[in-house]
Amino acid sequence: MEKSIIIIGGGLTGLSAGCYGRMNGYKTSIFEMHDIAGGVCTAWKRKGYTIDGAMNWLVGTSPKNSFYKFWEELGAAQHWKIYNHDLYSSFEDKDGKVFNIICDADRFEKYLLELAPEDEDIIREFTKGIRDFSRMDMPSNKPSELNGWLDKIKVVKMLPMLMIMKKWMKISAGDFCKRFKNPYLRQSLTSAFGGDLLPMMLIFWMLGYQHSKSAGYVIGGALEHVRFLEERYRALGGEIHLKARVEKILVENNKAVGIKLADGTEHRADWVVSAADGRTTIFEMLEGKYVDETIKQRYDNPKLFSPLVYVGLGVSGRFEEIPPSVSGLSFPLDTPITVAGKEHSRLGLLTYGYDPTLAPEGKTVLKVQFETDYDYWEKLYKEPEKYKAEKERIADDVIAALDNRFPGLASKVEMRDVATPVTWVRYTGNWKGSYEGWMFSAETFTSSMRKTLPGLDNFYMAGQWVNPGGGMPTAAMSGNHTIQLICNKDKKKFVTTKP
Ligand SMILES: Cc1cc2nc3c(=O)[nH]c(=O)nc-3n(C[C@H](O)[C@H](O)[C@H](O)COP(=O)(O)OP(=O)(O)OC[C@H]3O[C@@H](n4cnc5c(N)ncnc54)[C@H](O)[C@@H]3O)c2cc1C
Numbered sequence: 001m002e003k004s005i006i007i008i009g010g011g012l013t014g015l016s017a018g019c020y021g022r023m024n025g026y027k028t029s030i031f032e033m034h035d036i037a038g039g040v041c042t043a044w045k046r047k048g049y050t051i052d053g054a055m056n057w058l059v060g061t062s063p064k065n066s067f068y069k070f071w072e073e074l075g076a077a078q079h080w081k082i083y084n085h086d087l088y089s090s091f092e093d094k095d096g097k098v099f100n101i102i103c104d105a106d107r108f109e110k111y112l113l114e115l116a117p118e119d120e121d122i123i124r125e126f127t128k129g130i131r132d133f134s135r136m137d138m139p140s141n142k143p144s145e146l147n148g149w150l151d152k153i154k155v156v157k158m159l160p161m162l163m164i165m166k167k168w169m170k171i172s173a174g175d176f177c178k179r180f181k182n183p184y185l186r187q188s189l190t191s192a193f194g195g196d197l198l199p200m201m202l203i204f205w206m207l208g209y210q211h212s213k214s215a216g217y218v219i220g221g222a223l224e225h226v227r228f229l230e231e232r233y234r235a236l237g238g239e240i241h242l243k244a245r246v247e248k249i250l251v252e253n254n255k256a257v258g259i260k261l262a263d264g265t266e267h268r269a270d271w272v273v274s275a276a277d278g279r280t281t282i283f284e285m286l287e288g289k290y291v292d293e294t295i296k297q298r299y300d301n302p303k304l305f306s307p308l309v310y311v312g313l314g315v316s317g318r319f320e321e322i323p324p325s326v327s328g329l330s331f332p333l334d335t336p337i338t339v340a341g342k343e344h345s346r347l348g349l350l351t352y353g354y355d356p357t358l359a360p361e362g363k364t365v366l367k368v369q370f371e372t373d374y375d376y377w378e379k380l381y382k383e384p385e386k387y388k389a390e391k392e393r394i395a396d397d398v399i400a401a402l403d404n405r406f407p408g409l410a411s412k413v414e415m416r417d418v419a420t421p422v423t424w425v426r427y428t429g430n431w432k433g434s435y436e437g438w439m440f441s442a443e444t445f446t447s448s449m450r451k452t453l454p455g456l457d458n459f460y461m462a463g464q465w466v467n468p469g470g471g472m473p474t475a476a477m478s479g480n481h482t483i484q485l486i487c488n489k490d491k492k493k494f495v496t497t498k499p
Pocket of ligand 1: 009010011014032033034037038040053055057058244245246275280427428429435465471473475
């Protein structure tokens with residue numbers, strides 16, 4: 001008889017687990033609390049404009065990248081149209097001079113050498129790093145839990161690559177940039193990389209993906225990408241229940257046996273996979289009964305992605321004076337903008353003119369985001385009038401700042417929308433609005449998180465709360481790996497099929 005899997009959460013991880021579960025002959029039922037699938041990989045429509053909530057760059061859009069096969073098996077790669085950016089970002093200083101980070105490492109090198117010939121050695125080291133990382137491909141075929149001795153030999157073969165990664169993981173962007181003699185280059189790169197903290201490895205990785213054109217933008221954005229996976233899941237015969245909030249995971253004799261929904265109904269299965277928020281899963285659905293010291297420590301001292309305040313604008317006009325880029329144009333403000341008590345002296349602006357599906361013809365979506373403090377917004381949300389007024393105030397300030405930099409823009413704004421960390425919590429349940437779960441760090445890079453809970457059988461956690469750093473490719477991979485682990489326990493050969 002067909003065994004069954006209940007999957008909590010219909011984000012990308014849940015959809016991926018559902019597809020691979022069906023490919024392997026399981027009866028799968030996804031329970032999703034929202035009225036659409038996708039989780040944080042989403043978008044919302046306002047006055048004919050679509051504000052995209054996740055699609056900046058999607059690793060695996062080139063067949064040369066190992067993540068591509070997930071997107072192919074999940075039914076996305078056959079249908080998507082990919083846009084590859086020319087620029088990664090642009091950084092304008094107070095004199096209006098613009099420094100560009102160019103995606104193609106060869107052109108970027110030439111540009112940097114023209115700007116600062118005296119820094120030739122470090123420029124070449126920098127662009128070599130980008131090219132080195134562009135050739136690196138992380139093994140993603142199998143969960144590490146299933147590695148055998150052959151895989152360990154493969155890891156030995158990867159040692160040179162791992163050594164390069166380790167070296168650059170230890171060097172911060174700030175320290176690396178200090179080595180540039182040219183003050184303009186030093187300052188522009190430091191600021192463009194967001195200050196001191198990011199490890200150079202992440203920067204090389206991001207730019208390496210752009211150089212190899214392996215991380216493009218899916219035309220149609222995040223929800224279009226979700227649609228591909230949802231259609232594939234349904235075509236494979238998977239069930240999805242929307243507006244179905246899971247309140248409890250049912251446990252008998254320390255074995256997960258099903259779930260109880262907020263409407264009181266119970267559903268049973270041979271396996272339960274939670275692809276929903278980690279804290280809710282462990283401490284609410286399972287009442288904190290299956291934790292050890294490591295889990296407690298992690299949740300007591302969370303190191304999470306900072307949540308966002310997200311301002312989406314719809315403007316009439318093509319807004320072509322800003323060339324599009326992966327992470328936008330950053331420019332200084334005459335008057336700082338305060339968000340949750342923090343002053344921002346620069347604005348990062350993303351334009352989406354390259355995706356004609358997001359706005360009516362001749363119009364454009366713009367986006368500005370601020371990293372912010374969750375507790376501030378949670379408190380303010382309890383006073384609806386003040387919360388609404390504060391969102392309006394931020395939209396006003398952003399529009400005024402944009403109008404100052406691009407005169408006349410304010411009069412072209414037809415749509416404005418502000419989302420806060422509370423918005424993400426309300427619609428996706430992600431703890432403190434952390435849209436990618438645990439922050440990626442040197443510590444999380446070298447250690448892996450368990451996908452099971454101590455003392456609980458027939459249960460797995462999947463997605464960004466057990467894969468630090470999160471991201472869409474991780475979600476696809478995590479769904480695949482979870483089903484591999486289940487097949488292994490059921491002594492079944494794991495298979496994949498293409499549509
Ligand atoms: C602004 C933004 C920009 C991003 N940019 C990128 C990018 O450029 N590239 C990239 O790769 N990634 C990006 N990401 C991250 C990426 O979208 C996520 O890491 C990924 O989609 C997470 O998928 P998930 O399924 O693991 O989690 P989620 O999307 O959080 O899915 C969890 C699902 O569980 C549901 N759920 C929660 N609680 C319950 C419950 N009690 N009962 C039933 N259902 C429940 C939620 O509603 C949700 O649908 C971005 C995210 C954001 C928000």
